[in-house]
Amino acid sequence: MGARVVIIGGGFAGAFTAKWLRRRAPRNTQINLINADNYFVFQPLLPEVASGTINAPDAVTPLRLLLDGVRVRMAQVVDVDFEGKSLTLLQGSKRRPQQLGWDHLVLAVGQRTMLHKFPGLAEHSLSMRDLSDAHELRNKIIRRLEHADITQDVELKRRLLTFVVAGGGFSGVETIGELMEMVQRTLRFYPNIANSEIHPILVQRGERILPELPARLGIYAARALSKRGVEIRLNASIASATQSAVFLEDGSRIDTTLLVTTVGNGPHAFTEGLGLELEGGKIPVDACLAVRGRECVWALGDAALVPLITGNEENGSYAPPTAQFAVAEAKCLAANIARAMAGDALKKFDFRPKGSMASIGNYRGVAELFGIRITGLPAWILWRFLYIGMLPGFSTRLRVALNWLFDYFLPRSIVQIANRASSSTRYARYAAKDVVVGPGQIPAGFYTVVSGCLESRIPDPETGEETVRLLGPGDHWGERTISSGRLTRGTLTAKEDTRVLVTAAEDFRKLRDVFPAMDTYFSNMEEDIRPREGPR
Numbered sequence: 063m064g065a066r067v068v069i070i071g072g073g074f075a076g077a078f079t080a081k082w083l084r085r086r087a088p089r090n091t092q093i094n095l096i097n098a099d100n101y102f103v104f105q106p107l108l109p110e111v112a113s114g115t116i117n118a119p120d121a122v123t124p125l126r127l128l129l130d131g132v133r134v135r136m137a138q139v140v141d142v143d144f145e146g147k148s149l150t151l152l153q154g155s156k157r158r159p160q161q162l163g164w165d166h167l168v169l170a171v172g173q174r175t176m177l178h179k180f181p182g183l184a185e186h187s188l189s190m191r192d193l194s195d196a197h198e199l200r201n202k203i204i205r206r207l208e209h210a211d212i213t214q215d216v217e218l219k220r221r222l223l224t225f226v227v228a229g230g231g232f233s234g235v236e237t238i239g240e241l242m243e244m245v246q247r248t249l250r251f252y253p254n255i256a257n258s259e260i261h262p263i264l265v266q267r268g269e270r271i272l273p274e275l276p277a278r279l280g281i282y283a284a285r286a287l288s289k290r291g292v293e294i295r296l297n298a299s300i301a302s303a304t305q306s307a308v309f310l311e312d313g314s315r316i317d318t319t320l321l322v323t324t325v326g327n328g329p330h331a332f333t334e335g336l337g338l339e340l341e342g343g344k345i346p347v348d349a350c351l352a353v354r355g356r357e358c359v360w361a362l363g364d365a366a367l368v369p370l371i372t373g374n375e376e377n378g379s380y381a382p383p384t385a386q387f388a389v390a391e392a393k394c395l396a397a398n399i400a401r402a403m404a405g406d407a408l409k410k411f412d413f414r415p416k417g418s419m420a421s422i423g424n425y426r427g428v429a430e431l432f433g434i435r436i437t438g439l440p441a442w443i444l445w446r447f448l449y450i451g452m453l454p455g456f457s458t459r460l461r462v463a464l465n466w467l468f469d470y471f472l473p474r475s476i477v478q479i480a481n482r483a484s485s486s487t488r489y490a491r492y493a494a495k496d497v498v499v500g501p502g503q504i505p506a507g508f509y510t511v512v513s514g515c516l517e518s519r520i521p522d523p524e525t526g527e528e529t530v531r532l533l534g535p536g537d538h539w540g541e542r543t544i545s546s547g548r549l550t551r552g553t554l555t556a557k558e559d560t561r562v563l564v565t566a567a568e569d570f571r572k573l574r575d576v577f578p579a580m581d582t583y584f585s586n587m588e589e590d591i592r593p594r595e596g597p598r
Contacts, residue, residue: 064087068167069093075363076392080132098137108192169345170363204478207245223260224261230266230270243423247474257291267325280428350411363388417429449462487566498516505567508538514562517557
């Protein structure tokens with residue numbers, strides 16, 4: 063039996079580590095990649111998905127197709143035992159915990175958008191991290207154009223046609239560039255909206271946009287965006303947001319119903335729960351990408367603090383959180399894990415990027431390649447060729463190239479394909495003898511019986527004797543399991559045809575937090591039940 067490698071995360075860092083490790087490691091090496099979704103997202107193309115330049119499925123690649131010979135698990139890791147070299151994961155509809163052992167563990171979970179420091183941003187803004195974000199942004203833009211075309215309210219129309227993007231880096235610039243491209247190319251379908259009424263605003267904390275590029279390129283990009291009607295606010299940052307406005311730190315107010323944030327990155331909740339000492343919210347690693355103080359544990363990508371070296375010495379700077387660096391780190395790490403298995407010396411990560419580039423819409427771009435600075439249409443063409451080359455798989459490259467070709471000749475689609483709004487609660491029906499929840503599970507939520515009857519059986523951990531309760535209409539179950547955060551010990555079974563109302567666990571917690579009377583009710587009930595039933 064070969065070595066067991068577990069990779070957590072299916073982004074650029076995790077997916078490409080698995081891909082190259084499959085080539086470098088012995089064939090009997092067991093490689094498991096764990097990710098919440100079963101696909102790889104090419105994040106640089108998300109703005110183009112939002113604008114309708116390319117189709118949403120063409121910006122993703124199934125991990126099972128991309129990673130031949132790698133065991134892909136669509137699951138959630140909830141605990142890591144570094145000493146015992148095992149982890150606990152949840153997968154499947156029942157979400158029963160499962161154990162998975164490893165000889166080498168790779169942490170590639172990336173970062174998350176953290177907006178809790180800014181009141182209202184988490185509730186009233188969109189990010190650009192996943193396919194669902196791009197899909198939602200597209201639907202919101204179309205919805206606002208549809209509304210603005212028919213409204214007679216001047217103030218409402220102005221608010222609907224004001225779009226704010228926070229962050230003037232690559233993601234923010236490309237997002238607002240594509241957003242303008244989409245709106246301006248679809249205005250002919252909306253006769254009551256003039257181009258002059260569109261008011262996009264790019265908010266940047268620093269003195270210029272695209273600070274990752276030379277100043278001249280940032281200035282060119284700013285001028286090109288300004289000519290297309292984008293208002294750029296420099297040395298400004300967002301303080302808070304509501305459903306109808308954005309407030310800046312200088313006290314000014316922007317009336318808008320659409321805010322996109324490309325800033326506010328922070329450590330993933332999983333990373334924070336690992337018990338590792340973080341630096342700046344990231345996992346510190348050595349020059350070989352090994353986590354300091356942990357044997358056979360590696361980290362890379364946005365989640366890791368990767369030192370850069372000059373020659374053989376660290377130069378005090380760290381790898382930026384870009385796809386280009388993540389792919390290079392993955393190649394180095396795959397080689398190092400293979401070397402570690404063979405007992406060979408490890409190689410330090412040493413990468414010098416070929417350059418950087420950004421698309422600013424309207425067939426314009428900015429680029430620095432091998433020290434040469436390029437602007438306009440040539441930069442835009444180079445940007446397209448670079449991304450085609452980085453896309454995983456020939457079929458994906460072909461589909462994206464065809465999308466770009468068709469987009470040049472065909473009008474943009476303005477079809478709004480919105481998902482039906484999901485409710486925080488749902489009804490569920492169970493036939494007699496159906497098991498609603500079994501032992502060792504994380505329940506779906508808080509259950510309230512609407513009709514019928516449920517039977518709860520909870521064994522005593524010491525004697526094994528079962529405590530039996532019958533739950534009829536109005537009775538409920540699950541509040542103690544949710545509040546304690548522990549797995550279920552008992553079994554909940556339908557005695558007859560039963561209909562229940564299921565409230566998601568997170569929503570149930572929020573209700574208890576904001577309704578003191580509700581929290582008191584359940585707290586008192588838990589105290590009354592505890593002596594008779596023991597902990598659930």
